Amino acid sequence: MQKKMQVVQTLLDTLPFIKKFAGQTIVIKYGGAAQTSPALKEKFAQDIVLMHLVGIRPVIVHGGGPKITQLLADLGIETAFVEGQRVTTKEAMRIVEMVLSGEVNKEIVSSLNDQGSKAIGISGKDAHFIQARAKDRSKWGYTGVIEEIHAEVVQNLMNEDFIPVIAPIAASKDPGEPGFNINADLAASKVAVALKASKVVFLTDTPGVLDSEGKLIGTLGTEKINLLKNEGVISGGMVPKVDACLEAINGGVQKAHIIDGRIEHSILLEIFTSEGIGTQIVH
Numbered sequence: 001m002q003k004k005m006q007v008v009q010t011l012l013d014t015l016p017f018i019k020k021f022a023g024q025t026i027v028i029k030y031g032g033a034a035q036t037s038p039a040l041k042e043k044f045a046q047d048i049v050l051m052h053l054v055g056i057r058p059v060i061v062h063g064g065g066p067k068i069t070q071l072l073a074d075l076g077i078e079t080a081f082v083e084g085q086r087v088t089t090k091e092a093m094r095i096v097e098m099v100l101s102g103e104v105n106k107e108i109v110s111s112l113n114d115q116g117s118k119a120i121g122i123s124g125k126d127a128h129f130i131q132a133r134a135k136d137r138s139k140w141g142y143t144g145v146i147e148e149i150h151a152e153v154v155q156n157l158m159n160e161d162f163i164p165v166i167a168p169i170a171a172s173k174d175p176g177e178p179g180f181n182i183n184a185d186l187a188a189s190k191v192a193v194a195l196k197a198s199k200v201v202f203l204t205d206t207p208g209v210l211d212s213e214g215k216l217i218g219t220l221g222t223e224k225i226n227l228l229k230n231e232g233v234i235s236g237g238m239v240p241k242v243d244a245c246l247e248a249i250n251g252g253v254q255k256a257h258i259i260d261g262r263i264e265h266s267i268l269l270e271i272f273t274s275e276g277i278g279t280q281i282v283h
């Protein structure tokens with residue numbers, strides 16, 4: 001711990017501007033696509049712990065789509081996506097919750113705790129943190145839309161110095177229901193708004209939003225997003241991501257960025273450099 005504090009002290013001495021971030025809540029959406037090699041996962045955990053040590057209040061909302069798809073395939077359960085969101089049958093819902101709350105959430109928590117932090121994993125079901133309703137039961141099954149977020153659950157954890165790690169599973173208001181599968185991008189934006197975060201950063205497996213020629217778009221606004229969606233340039237998993245960014249900034253979050261989680265320390269580069277990296281979404 002002492003060694004860690006020395007590193008932090010050096011950092012604070014050499015980069016005093018980091019102090020301006022102290023006290024800010026930053027939501028990091030850790031996409032399944034960015035959760036690749038053990039080395040990258042370890043670097044990610046180190047970055048989050050460093051942010052926490054310098055006084056930032058990081059909150060992680062994670063995905064795990066590829067792992068869900070793999071386990072469903074292994075079990076011979078069919079799965080489909082409509083507009084970038086999984087159609088969740090009752091059978092699939094069991095697997096989604098097992099993978100997100102059981103496997104991925106605990107893996108991230110352990111990885112952060114291995115770096116000396118006090119990370120705590122919850123899903124939206126814990127303490128009624130996230131409540132949802134069906135998006136359209138006949139079309140998407142148990143895929144949900146968030147109705148309420150009880151921000152105090154996570155705020156209390158942060159006040160006690162925990163790093164919250166959130167699996168995007170929501171509770172239903174109707175007793176006996178299995179809960180809802182929430183797209184992790186849309187969960188991250190709602191959580192960022194509810195926590196009055198200054199920033200939400202989406203870590204994924206592309207440098208950011210790419211144009212029709214595959215070139216990175218540095219800044220992107222509502223009009224251009226609609227155009228690119230209509231042209232099919234923004235498709236699949238990128239659709240909920242840009243929608244989530246717009247929802248976040250329209251809800252008062254100052255900045256929303258989509259960055260490449262496959263680059264080592266990308267989250268630090270994004271937060272601590274003036275240029276930033278990836279795509280910034282603006283109004």
Ligand SMILES: Nc1ncnc2c1ncn2[C@@H]1O[C@H](COP(=O)(O)OP(=O)(O)O)[C@@H](O)[C@H]1O
Pocket residue numbers: 030031032033034063064065185203204205206208209210211233234235236237238239
């Ligand atoms: N215009 C675009 N620019 C970049 N990626 C895009 C674009 N349109 C669709 N995509 C797809 O979106 C994917 C990222 O979304 P997704 O696979 O859901 O990641 P995550 O697990 O991080 O949420 C990219 O790997 C890419 O295949």
Ligand SMILES: CC(=O)N[C@@H](CCC(=O)OP(=O)(O)O)C(=O)O
Pocket residue numbers: 030031032033062063064065066068084085086096143144168181182183184185237
């Ligand atoms: C409704 C819906 O699409 N839920 C997602 C939840 C996980 C997720 O969003 O994971 P990524 O961030 O890795 O894509 C799913 O079932 O895949």
